[in-house]
Amino acid sequence: MIKIIVTDGIDKEGLESLASHNGFKLYVTEDSKELLKELPDADALLVRSKTKVNQELISQGKKLRFVGRAGVGVDNIDVETATKKGIVVANVPGGNTISAAEHTFALLLALARNVPQSDASVRKGVWKREKFIGSELLGKSLGLLGFGRIGREVAKRALAFGMKVFAYDPFISEANMKASSVQAGSLEALLKECDYISLHLPITDETKKIINQKTIALMKPDARLINCARGELIDETSLISALELKKIKGAALDVFTKEPLENSPFFGLENVILTPHLGASTEEAQIKVAKELSDSVKEFFEKGLIRNAVNVPSLDIENLEKVSPYIALAENLGKFIFQIAKGGIEEIKITFSGDFSSAVSHLLAITVVRGVLSSAIGKAEVNWVNALPIAKERGIRVEEIAVSEVEDYTNLMTVQVKTALQKRSVSGSILTKGIPRIVRIDDLPVDVIPSGHLLVLTNLDRPGVVGFIGTLLGQNQINIAEFQVGRRSQGGEAVSILNIDSPVSQEVIKKIGEFSGITSVCVVNLT
Structure with a gap:
């Protein structure tokens, strides 16, 4: 009997296929002490973002073989320690895309029409329509910082409202954006010219605090900022100062540097809308990610297959150890070439010289692409299943070449x-x-x-x-x-x-x- 611990209120309907399975026993708990008590004989642990799967917790899981994250980000999981212990860490990339895009657009609309502020005023018995005059979206410009899955969905909705959409993403070609009726632009140009700025970037050394005192100074006085991506993208001190001094019109934030938000200067500002990290919080998204995670659990324990893992590729466990040195090399080659190349990548060509089977070379080619993309959009966003589709989505051509002979190296x-x-x-x-x-x-x-x-x-x-x-x-x-x-x-x-x-x-x-x-x-x- 496979014991699976479920925490953080993962959707029950989505877990039904596990709960009704004769070979699995689910133990649901929200209590941290109970979790530590039940972990020693557990085979799998399923979490959302609340539970911190740290080194201490992992060390308690003597039998633990699988940690599943019902969502995308794995910031709350010590992936390095789990990997050293031979534990597979899997997430559900893409399951929250529509929900996150819709929440972004909901905040954009709320900013345009002062929805929360006017609601609060009416509830206080104050009927002042002139105080909450809004702005139409038709003809306004939206600048997307990041043009991945969520950014594309936001663009579709903005175009339907008659907005002009621009995007800054150095890793996506101008032609690829043009195919989506979106105009490519530099970071500086978007900040200077757009009425609305929406963030859809991963956290990297380059993107951390990309919205800061210097970049805010480029924005128009009537510009509005939306962030449903990562809190660390914004220097919150600089944004608070800009809102206090009315240097920009307003902001709507769903994510923060430290969560939950407590005793924040944001609370005293009327020109900011705050939501408690609700981007993925829809019934549909919760069911979808729970179902996809359940499928990953079943495939792992029943067939020995690994799906949507962030620390090992999708390969049967028996053969994984044989090729693991090449997998690590392939990923680092992808990361390396991405960081030394200038300009958005249009084509990746991987040549295998020597004794590589077709199955292994294809896996390694995917791993190279994963290395390239993880440097661009974040490791949690891309795995061995979705790497090639994401590359295609971004207009990147991938070619594999096999050469039997090689000089100097096996x-x-x-x-x-x-x-x-x-x-x-x-x-x-x-x-x-x-x-x-x-x-x-x-x-x-x-x-x-x-x-x-x-x-x-x-x-x-x-x-x-x-x-x-x-x-x-x-x-x-x-x-x-x-x-x-x-x-x-x-x-x-x-x-x-x-x-x-x-x-x-x-x-x-x-x-x-x-x-x-x-x-x-x-x-x-x-x-």
Whole structure:
């Protein structure tokens, strides 16, 4: 009998297929002490966002093999610890798309017509129509920061209302947006020109606090801001100040840096609408994600198949261990190429040289695409099931090529991407003892461990470059673990890759880029 613990009020109707199954026993609890008591002999744990599946909790699950998240984000789950324990972590990507898009548009309408404020006024016995004069949406401009699944659905609704829709997403081609009747634009242009700004970005180093004092200053005085994505996208202190000083017309927020929201300065502002993270909170969405999660549980325990996992691919468990070193390498090659390429990716070509079966090479190709996309839209949003459909949705062509012979290496994976600006490539292999290595960058030979923080430079092979970089990093307390240089010929084009122990500031990157002979510099994060 498989014991499954269910917490956080996951929809009962959606779990019916598990509850009625003779091979499964469901234990439903909302109490943290009961949860810890029941965990030692549990096989699976199903949660929403409330329960924190941390290291302490995972250590109590002696038999735990599966943790399921009824939703998209896995911020409340210690995925790294679960992976080390051999526990599969699965989510339900896409199940909340329509609900999140509709809530975004509900907040947009509420902002336009002052719905919450006028409701509160009437309830107080105050009938002042002139105080709550609204604004039509027809002809107004909506700027979407992020054009993934939810952003596209919001765009459809805005277009139906006669709005002009613009989008900023550096990872989606202009042609792809145009096909949806949406005009591509820069971040600065959207902030300056649009009447409404709606956030639909994942949290990355680049997007964290993308709405801040500087970007708010670009917005029009009558602009309105909506966020149903992630609270960390906004510097809340800067937004509160802007609302207090009426630098923008208003804001509607469903997500916050810290939840639940308590004793917040937002509470005293009339020009902000607040909802308690309701984006996915519809009956339909809750049933849908619970049903999809139930299907994943049944497939895992009955057939040994893994679906929608965020830490292992969809493969039968027996063969997973055999290819796991190549899976890790493939994902890191995808992440690496994404971070060194300039411009939105239009094409990904993966070449397998050596002894790769067609099934394994296809899985690895999907893993490469997952690595590329996870860097763009967030790891929780993309898995081995939806990676190729998302790539197609974003107008990215994916090609797999098999070559039987390979020089120097038993097996070699090469990933080439084409953007509107350039072509870049990276090759990797598994060396002795299962150690992964990046062995080529743009056909230049290197020997790099694909992990941690990397500093990647292209430069002319001339004296002084290595010394300058080493001195500058040392002055900024950045330790170099490894320093690799690959060159085409003496005095010609070269690539330098440094494994470093800590991130590099933008100021240091700027100084490196200004040094004579260095043609490009970028930081790659493979943590």
